[in-house]
Structure formats: C-alpha cells, structure tokens
Amino acid sequence: MRAFLLAPALLIVAACTQASAQSDQPIAAPDAQGPVATASVDAATCKAAGGFLDRRGRMQSEICVHPYADAGKACRDSQECDGKCVTGASPEPGEAADGQLVGQCQADDALFGCYAEVVDGKRVRAICVD
Template identity: 35%
Template sequence: MNFRILAAAAAALILGACMPNTATGPDDGPASPTTVPGTQAACETGGGIWRAEGRLGLMTCVMPHADAGQPCTDSDQCAGDCRLGDDKRPAEGEPVTGICQANTSNFGCFTRVEDGRAAATLCVD
C-alpha cells in the first residue's frame, strides 16, 4: 500500500475522533451537536464549506457551530471548544473568559478555556 494513502487514512481516523460531542450551552440548555457531512454535495447543501484541511490537505466539510462567538468559561458550554480569540495568549492557568468555537475545523493555533482558566496554546496543522 502506498505511504500517502496509509497516512491519509490514518489522519482521517484521527480527525474523526476529534469531532465535537453534544454539550450544554451556558444559559439555554443543551447545545446542538454539529453534524459534519462526508460529501461535498451534502456539505454545501447543509451550509458548510468543502475545503482542504491540515498539512495533508484532506478535503473535508467545515460546518459552522450554532453557538459560535457566545461567551463561555468551559467547553462543556459549547457545541465545539471554548477558546480565546486568536490574538490572546495568556499564561496557562490564568482566569479567562472565552468564546465558543466558530466551526468544526480543528486546525490552526488556539488556546482552549477549561474551568474558567486558559489551557496551553495548541497549534494543529
């Protein structure tokens, strides 16, 4: 088997495990999980963007989260992660308030917020 095919298959399995779970919103009960379609047609019909993601450039659907941009202090309050804005890099453990992740993409640099505190900044490519 070709190494690129094997690497792409492994990356797809790993990325599939990173998809968000159902979470509860801060004030309005459970946030809806974001369903990520597996085909370009279903993605675009559902309001997503079909694009290459990550260093491997795997084509995937990036769907917006319904609670994008809402204030949060923990990822349990969001359909995706609770994150700080791109320009904020506080010390790990510093008390902070974040915003709910905009979409299902898990690539780029970001700082998650858990229990009202900044976690380590992570860059995923």
C-alpha cells in the same frame, strides 16, 4: 527502556501507513466531532449534512466543515459551547490570573491554528494544529 518507548511509535507509523494505503477511506480527525477529509470530498453529501467545503490547514486539504450555532459567543468553559471554548495559545498582557478568563465558542468543527481551551475560566491545553 528504549525498546519500550519505540514500540508505541512503531504502532503509530504502522497504523498511518495502513490508513494511507486505503486512500478511498475517509480520514477523520481524532476528535469524533472534527472535520472529515477525504481524497475526494462529496460536496452534495457535505451540504446535506449542514456543512460546506473549505481548504484548511498547512496542506490546504479540502474538508467538509460544519459551523456551530453559538460561534463567537463569550464563554468560560467548553460545556457552554457546541464545540470548544477557546482563546489564544499565549496569555495576553494583563490577562486575569484569577480564573476569570473569557474565551469564545469555536466557529466550526475545523479548528486550525494555535489556541488554548478555556475550562473553568482558565487557559488549558494550548496547542497548534496545522
């Protein structure tokens, strides 16, 4: 059973090692809409694509960030947003448990920190991204 669990971990490590060996290649977030970090981000290319350079995350990597037009709009589901409908990772005191949670559309495609996605008025998939 341990070999069964170890095999996927080894594949991930191998893929990361191979990707880091090719440092001139862009490293994209798992989400196709996410930001792209490269060893040397081209400011002109980023700006031409409607983005701006910013340093984000624990590593403060310079990435090209693309803002969303509906940033900060109240939402009850990610289908109402260009990105995700998000709220804090932990429930607030007095938060409605009846499925009427209102979140906000994320500001841009470089979402870092702790948050939960709002789907159908409910907090789901809480995560911390550094």
